[in-house]
Amino acid sequence: MAIAIRDRGYQDSTVADVVRHARTSRRTFYEHFSSKQDCFIALLTERNKETIQKIDAAVDTHAPWRTxxxxxxxxxxxxxxxxxxxxxxxxxxxxxxxxxARHVQRDAGDEFITLIQKLTSTPEFAAAGAHPPSRQLATIMLGGFRELIATTVEDGNDIADIIDVTAEAAIALLGPRG
Structure with missing residues (x-):
């Protein structure tokens, strides 16, 4: 599915494309998935889990909170x-x-919000006077950052270029309240 999306986009991809890239049969595909959408949702669910694990593993909870x-x-x-x-x-x-798909999107959002709240519950955050964000604030962060990523990709720019502004915004939203 990932290769089909890369090649043709989700809307133009077909089960035949997925089967061809997977070098399997339609029968095997339908043993695992009820539809193209079901396969897509499975792919996204797996990718989200991987992303959350990578983010969690990348954070040194003993580093300064801004780091x-x-x-x-x-x-x-x-x-x-x-x-x-x-x-x-x-x-x-x-x-x-x-x-x-809406359920998958909500579940993934919940997982990201839980991760944000977990990562901001460290002693370094508390020592700086910062506290885990409310669910609403974490949702705003998640939605804003996702939109920034999407528009950056759509504009043909490198999303690495948004690291500084994204980190700056997160620090401003998560930092101590005065």
Whole structure:
């Protein structure tokens, strides 16, 4: 599925494309997935789990809190860069796919929010007077950063170029309140 999306985009990809790239049969495909959309959702679910694991692993919870924020942002951007076609499909295509995809999107958002709250619960954050963000604030961060990634990719720019502004925004949103 990932190769089909890279080659043709989700909308123009077919089960035949997926089967051809996987070097398998339609029968085998349908033993695992009920549809192209089901396969796409499985791919995105796996990618989100991998991304969350990479971000979590990249953060040194003993580093200064601002460094932790930067590490998380850099890991997220690196993960998004691995396959910008999938990243963009996740952000742009999923919202139009209906109820099943909406559940996956909500679940992934919940997992990212949980990660943000976990990563901001370190002693370094507390010592600086910073606290884990509310669910609403974490949702705003997640949505804003996803939109910035999507527009950067759509404009043909390198998403590594948004690391500084994304880290700066996260630090401003997560930092101590005065």
């Amino acid at each position: 932790q924020v930067r590490q998380a942002v850099e890991a997220w951007i690196r993960s998004a860069q691995e396959d910008t076609s999938i990243t963009l499909s996740w952000i742009r295509v999923v919202p139009a796919l209906g109820e099943d």
